[in-house]
């Protein structure tokens with residue numbers, strides 16, 4: 001289990017949609033007393049600023065007392081686990097945050113509004129949509145061993161009218177096992193207040209590293225937790241029982 005509130009493993013900067021620079025975010029994390037920070041910015045297939053971004057993080061790494069990591073966040077595009085990010089070795093990037101920003105299906109990514117309406121009208125079955133989301137996430141893991149962080153999993157569910165507690169435990173168990181087997185990680189995310197302790201329990205039981213993230217897009221929320229601390233407490237209590 002991680003030490004609560006000493007790390008923030010997803011903070012965005014002006015390289016994508018964050019309001020503050022990497023330098024300002026690092027200064028805030030230091031001032032707030034964190035010991036570990038992961039810079040994460042949103043990429044797409046055609047993102048061209050990765051060399052500048054990784055160089056900026058690497059330069060700060062030599063100056064800050066923080067343990068500083070460099071991450072990118074990419075959305076899952078389909079049930080094959082394709083990620084919306086540039087091709088190539090992604091030099092300087094430690095971790096790839098795989099995110100359910102839209103709904104990955106076999107034929108590509110769908111907007112959550114379209115999926116919600118499709119479920120309501122009977123065009124899609126909620127069970128199949130959920131299974132597809134889990135399949136997309138699980139499929140990306142062996143393609144990037146030791147490098148994936150499963151980002152704010154199930155943040156898409158409220159947007160398509162599905163409850164996290166209705167996701168079959170068997171699918172979560174399978175995802176947790178594959179995450180462990182591929183040396184990957186999962187985060188608990190303050191911004192989306194997801195996932196729940198119940199979802200995380202099968203991961204923690206297998207020894208999958210759990211990262212704590214605010215998913216900050218402004219420096220003044222870096223390191224400030226509520227949901228994440230409660231989830232970690234619930235997991236600790238469950239482990240002690």
Ligand SMILES: [Zn+2]
Nearest residue numbers: 073099151152
């Ligand atoms: Zn995200």
